[in-house]
Amino acid sequence: TKITFIEFDGTPHPVEAENGAILMRVGQQNEIPTIRGECGGTCSCGSCHVYVDEAWLGRLKPPHELEQMMIDSLAMTKQDNSRLTCMILVSAEIDGLVLRLPNPNL
Numbered sequence: 001t002k003i004t005f006i007e008f009d010g011t012p013h014p015v016e017a018e019n020g021a022i023l024m025r026v027g028q029q030n031e032i033p034t035i036r037g038e039c040g041g042t043c044s045c046g047s048c049h050v051y052v053d054e055a056w057l058g059r060l061k062p063p064h065e066l067e068q069m070m071i072d073s074l075a076m077t078k079q080d081n082s083r084l085t086c087m088i089l090v091s092a093e094i095d096g097l098v099l100r101l102p103n104p105n106l
């Protein structure tokens with residue numbers, strides 16, 4: 001499954017991800033900047049935050065309550081299309097997904 005992470009400065013990082021993998025781990029394995037996953041994927045740090053490309057809005061399952069609460073705490077960087085990659089599993093349905101990374105200086 002192809003996923004493309006795009007850095008804040010526009011640098012694209014296309015990666016191949018195994019179905020069933022946690023998207024945050026895919027980011028770590030591919031050394032995607034800003035995908036740090038400091039809490040180990042327990043939805044409690046916000047360091048795996050991305051913005052879903054507009055073309056993909058509405059095509060992902062919506063965030064559950066815990067993910068939304070964590071996103072809401074990211075006051076500086078959150079947007080309507082914010083998601084946490086530790087809460088998204090790779091599957092064939094998200095083949096081609098484009099994610100944008102937050103400003104690393106915030």
Ligand code: FES
Pocket residue numbers: 024036037038039040041042043044045046047048049070084085086087
């Ligand atoms: Fe900590 Fe996702 S890795 S919230």
